[in-house]
Amino acid sequence: MKTKHIELPLTDKSLKGLELGTAVYLQGSVYTGREGLYKRVLDQGVEPPVPLQSLGNANFHCSPAASVNEDGTYNLGAVTATASFRFARWLSQWFEISGCRVIIGKGGMTEDDYRTHFVPNGAIYLSTVGYGTGALLGRGIKRIRDVYWLEELGIAQAMWVLDVENFGPFLVESDMLGNSLFEREGRIINENVDSLYDGLRQPALKRYGETTSRSDEVV
Amino acid sequence: MIKQDAIEEAALEIMRRAAIVIPDDYKSGIKAMVKEEENELSRFVLEAMCENWDVAEEDRRAMCADTGLPRYFVKIGNEAQVEGGFVALERTLRWATARATQEIPLRPNRVHPLSRIDHNNNVGILAPEIEYTFEPDADWIDIISVHKGGLFGSDYRMLFPGDGIDGIKRFFLDVMLEFGRRGLACQPAIVGVGLGGSKDTAMSIGKQAACLRVVGDRNPDPEIAALEQELMVMGNNIGMGPMGFVGKSMVVDCHIEVAYTHTGGMPMSVHSFCLSSRRAVVRLGPGGEIEYRTDPEWFTPYRRRDTVEWEGVVPPLDKAVAQ
Numbered sequence: 395m396k397t398k399h400i401e402l403p404l405t406d407k408s409l410k411g412l413e414l415g416t417a418v419y420l421q422g423s424v425y426t427g428r429e430g431l432y433k434r435v436l437d438q439g440v441e442p443p444v445p446l447q448s449l450g451n452a453n454f455h456c457s458p459a460a461s462v463n464e465d466g467t468y469n470l471g472a473v474t475a476t477a478s479f480r481f482a483r484w485l486s487q488w489f490e491i492s493g494c495r496v497i498i499g500k501g502g503m504t505e506d507d508y509r510t511h512f513v514p515n516g517a518i519y520l521s522t523v524g525y526g527t528g529a530l531l532g533r534g535i536k537r538i539r540d541v542y543w544l545e546e547l548g549i550a551q552a553m554w555v556l557d558v559e560n561f562g563p564f565l566v567e568s569d570m571l572g573n574s575l576f577e578r579e580g581r582i583i584n585e586n587v588d589s590l591y592d593g594l595r596q597p598a599l600k601r602y603g604e605t606t607s608r609s610d611e612v613v
Numbered sequence: 614m615i616k617q618d619a620i621e622e623a624a625l626e627i628m629r630r631a632a633i634v635i636p637d638d639y640k641s642g643i644k645a646m647v648k649e650e651e652n653e654l655s656r657f658v659l660e661a662m663c664e665n666w667d668v669a670e671e672d673r674r675a676m677c678a679d680t681g682l683p684r685y686f687v688k689i690g691n692e693a694q695v696e697g698g699f700v701a702l703e704r705t706l707r708w709a710t711a712r713a714t715q716e717i718p719l720r721p722n723r724v725h726p727l728s729r730i731d732h733n734n735n736v737g738i739l740a741p742e743i744e745y746t747f748e749p750d751a752d753w754i755d756i757i758s759v760h761k762g763g764l765f766g767s768d769y770r771m772l773f774p775g776d777g778i779d780g781i782k783r784f785f786l787d788v789m790l791e792f793g794r795r796g797l798a799c800q801p802a803i804v805g806v807g808l809g810g811s812k813d814t815a816m817s818i819g820k821q822a823a824c825l826r827v828v829g830d831r832n833p834d835p836e837i838a839a840l841e842q843e844l845m846v847m848g849n850n851i852g853m854g855p856m857g858f859v860g861k862s863m864v865v866d867c868h869i870e871v872a873y874t875h876t877g878g879m880p881m882s883v884h885s886f887c888l889s890s891r892r893a894v895v896r897l898g899p900g901g902e903i904e905y906r907t908d909p910e911w912f913t914p915y916r917r918r919d920t921v922e923w924e925g926v927v928p929p930l931d932k933a934v935a936q
């Protein structure tokens with residue numbers, strides 16, 4: 395396995411050498427964001443609580459298992475990403491206003507999404523591993539620098555700004571051309587899919603479906 | 614008499630154990646898979662998971678930040694007496710959940726489905742779920758905590774008797790592929806299959822088969838046990854591994870539970886208990902005894918009984934009246 399340790403914020407140079415399937419560990423600062431944040435800023439037009447560029451250029455689709463202590467400090471256990479495909483529709487606009495170059499999350503998006511939203515903005519996608527590596531990632535978080543909109547969005551959806559060290563592992567899921575590791579693997583697996591069903595009779599009652607091919611993805 | 618104070622501490626403790634310590638049966642199952650897995654990416658994922666469990670235990674932090682939907686299963690001995698009765702027990706389990714959310718911490722995942730209101734303590738309408746079963750000739754209660762990830766990996770379908778084993782296999786493969794791609798189900802999973810009952814029964818026994826039976830356990834009915842093995846092998850032959858990468862580590866075990874169903878139907882559900890297969894159990898005895906374990910022993914011969922009578926469970930009616 396190829397492994398790289400990378401400093402945040404990401405630069406053109408560090409982005410360039412990243413191949414699909416490379417294991418990556420990060421150092422610097424990342425901030426969390428998901429539908430709550432995207433809706434509030436992009437759909438409702440609420441001014442972000444802090445200039446987004448000042449938070450770095452790595453946006454993490456996650457919400458930590460955190461709680462707020464009585465003295466106002468935070469208690470952070472594990473962090474795990476949440477499935478990103480649900481957020482694709484906000485991303486072009488998000489990249490434009492935030493200057494993000496990397497999205498960290500679970501499950502990636504489609505090559506279509508990468509080519510539409512990521513490639514024009516020079517961004518890539520890093521996937522968490524497992525996906526349940528919450529304790530490992532939690533250990534990589536050295537400090538909670540800030541949290542914004544805790545009251546407005548709740549613990550799960552608030553913007554947590556995290557200082558991280560040896561934070562990972564992540565896998566490079568999309569490259570600068572918009573190729574997807576998941577789709578590459580899926581294509582190999584698909585070669586065998588029809589034969590799995592060989593000789594198995596169709597059930598009597600069909601189901602309405604949004605996808606009819608077993609080579610399709612549901613995301 | 615089983616005291617509420619003891620219940621609250623134990624119920625909190627099993628939520629903590631479930632969140633932090635991966636059960637041995639699942640861990641050994643995955644370690645065996647690491648040895649067999651030939652694909653580099655798939656093996657990398659499995660090894661990262663093993664490292665993650667070690668870190669969770671060393672640091673005493675939750676293994677996965679998505680602490681799922683915390684819930685309880687309670688097995689009650691027929692002779693068990695609980696201080697304050699079962700309304701008190703439910704209240705205690707709600708307190709334990711709220712405290713666990715703050716103290717472990719667990720992620721406050723529970724929200725109202727429409728307003729999305731979050732009490733920040735994983736308590737709300739029908740939350741945590743508490744499911745019950747009973748056990749003859751016992752004076753203890755078992756409380757089981759399960760933190761199951763919630764969004765992917767489960768599906769339901771109404772099949773018909775004529776669809777036969779083929780129908781079962783097809784639907785099983787469908788679910789594996791549907792949620793295995795990109796690893797949405799966080800496989801390798803303990804896959805639970807519910808067959809029969811009414812629709813809701815099919816769902817709930819499938820879930821219990823996934824969450825409340827340990828890796829290596831077989832259904833006592835030899836025909837069902839053979840089907841469990843067959844589906845497991847089938848899942849691992851798809852050519853897919855963790856995260857939907859090429860590989861062969863998909864199903865760490867398959868458990869099937871059945872319930873008598875409508876003569877015209879064969880409802881089926883499939884559930885995946887993920888890389889964070891989190892469960893912990895405590896037994897509370899009448900004299901304050903407390904014992905922790907990880908095997909829920911939920912599907913007892915009594916629970917799987919298929920006749921009207923059960924030897925010695927209930928006193929004969931006339932005797933009960935006379936007492």
Ligand code: SF4
Binds near residue numbers: 678761798887
């Ligand atoms: S499915 Fe399991 S391992 Fe994956 S994110 Fe959810 S709780 Fe964690």
